[in-house]
Amino acid sequence: MADAALRLTTLAGELLGSPFPVRIRAWDGSESGPPGGPVLVVRHRRALRRLLWRPGELGLARAWVAGEIDVDGDLYTALDRLAGILWERGPAGPGTPLRPLRDPRLRAAARGLLSLGGPLPPPPPPAEESRRRPGSRHTRGRDRRAISHHYDVGNDFYGLVLGPSMVYSCAYFDEAGGTLEDAQRDKLDLVCRKLALKEGDRLLDVGCGWGSMAVHAAREYGARVTGITLSREQAAWARKRVADEGLTDRVEIRVQDYRDVSDGPYDAISSIGMAEHVGQVRYREYADLLLSLLVPGGRLLNHQIARRPEPDESAYELDAFIDRxxxxxxxxxxxxxxxxxxxxxxxxxxxxxxxxxxxxxxxxAWVGNLEAAWPGAVRLVSPGRARVWRLYMAASAVAFERNHIGVNQILAVRTAASGASGMRARTRDWR
Structure with a gap:
């Protein structure tokens, strides 16, 4: 087992067909790979068993969450260099760019990694992994459980990550800079202006989170807001926030599925970072329902993360780490x-x-908040859960920077039968 790092980089390079992109420090203290930059620390050889059992993103993620691998140095640089292994499509699908093992030399390399890692199977997945979910995707019950897994991990933990704004969606930064709080306020205000909110308008905030949009729209624009979420922890926090702001006469927070909203019509609807939970099989139902809840001339602001199109859309698969x-x-x-x-x-x-x-x-900015409050975050959740969030947010930042994914604000109108839309001739009148 001497010089495990050299054996790792050599065998990994043979399987990948190119040199391993970051330096490795193995459990025996040895190092190998390109000098300079971040170092991938393999603390335990169990990590290899996880990778051999689930090549690519999921195996790496399980080893990361379990604390069996880490990064010494800049995490973003490490993820950027590992992007080809994590995200690019290989013969075995997204995030698994391993070459087919028909070549005897490649089979020998795989056997070499197996001998380094020890006998299969690997240990069980870390406890933070979502359990198997029965039934079809995007039924009411399954959606409720999925939302609870992500959001009901403690409002105090989210407060550490998100900061005082408690806004869990893309901020809108001024070119000259500004703080995260400034950028989140500017995003909420941009949404309100795009929706042309005015005193007395009824606004439905779908996926209202901790109530930031609802409070801003009511306080700054005089709107009457109904906010809905499936997270009971979010709803409890949002209701207290509304009460503390003295806005209980203008804002109602409900624990409610969007499919059960029937008290329209509304003048405007905001959906900020919620449509990612809807699912492609339900998206037309979602669009139909929102249209039916609007008055003629009413506006929808749909703020949603988007992926790049697949050459064959039928081959699209859920991101393994994000899904689990x-x-x-x-x-x-x-x-x-x-x-x-x-x-x-x-x-x-x-x-x-x-x-x-x-x-x-x-x-x-969120990763910076988490890292600055790391001991407190670990106490609030668990070491594994905190590691999930650090990896998820840092990897997502790199994915946005590399144009692997994007985010868009779509302004849509329920145009009246006469053709009247309520829009001014200069479309971007909110500027």
Missing amino acids: YVFPDGELSPLGRTVAALEDAGFEVRDVEAIREHYARTLR
């Missing part, structure tokens, strides 16, 4: 598909703004 550890059953759609679904439902799409660079900055 972060957003169970979360699905991303290409922007064009989302626009088409809204138009098919009867919406007139009036504006699309792509803001992916802003999400990269937002995520880096």
Whole structure:
């Protein structure tokens, strides 16, 4: 087992068909690989068993969550260099760019890794992994359980990560800089202006989170807001926030599925970071329902993460790490598909703004908050859960920076039968 790092980099290079992109420090203290930059620390050889059992992203994630691997140095640089292993499509699918093992030399390399890692099978997945979910995706019950897995981990933990704004979606940064709090306030205000909110308007905030949008719209624009969420912890926090702001006469927070909202019509609907939970099989139903809840001329602001289109859309698979550890059953759609679904439902799409660079900055700010409060975060959740969040947010920041994923604000209108949309001739009148 002497010089395990050299054996690791050699065998990994043979399997990948190119040199391993980062330096490795193995459990025996040896190092090998390109000098300079971050070091991938393999603390225990169990990590190899996980990788051999689940090559690519999921195996790496399990080893990370279990604390069997770590990064010494800049995590973002390490993830950027490992992007080809994590995300690019190989012969075995997304995130598994291993070459087929038909070549005897490759089979020998795999056997070499197996001997380094010890006998299969690997240990059980870390406890933070979501359990198997029975039934079809995006039924009411399964959606409720998925939301609880992600959001009901403690409001105090989210407070450490998100900061005082408690806004869990892409901020909107000024070119000159500004704080995360400034950028989140500016994002909420941008949404309100795009929706042309005014005193007395009824606003439905779908996926209201901790109530930030609802409070801003009521306090700054005089709107009467109904916020809905499936997370009981979010709802409890949001209700207290509304009461503390003295807005109980203007804001109602409900624990409610969007499919059960029937008290329209509303003048405007905001859906900020919620549609990723809807699922492609339900997206037309989602669009139809939101249209039916709006008055003629009413506006929808749909703020949603998008993925790049697949050459063969039928081959799309859920991201393994995100599905198991972060957003169970979360699905991303290409922007064009989302626009088409809204138009098919009867919406007139009036504006699309792509803001992916802003999400990269937002995520880096959240990671900074988490790292600055690391001991407290670990106490509030668990070491594994805190590691899930650090990896998820840092990897997502790199994915936005590399244009692997994007985020868009889509402004759509329920245009009246006469053709009246309520929009001014200059479409971007909110500027």
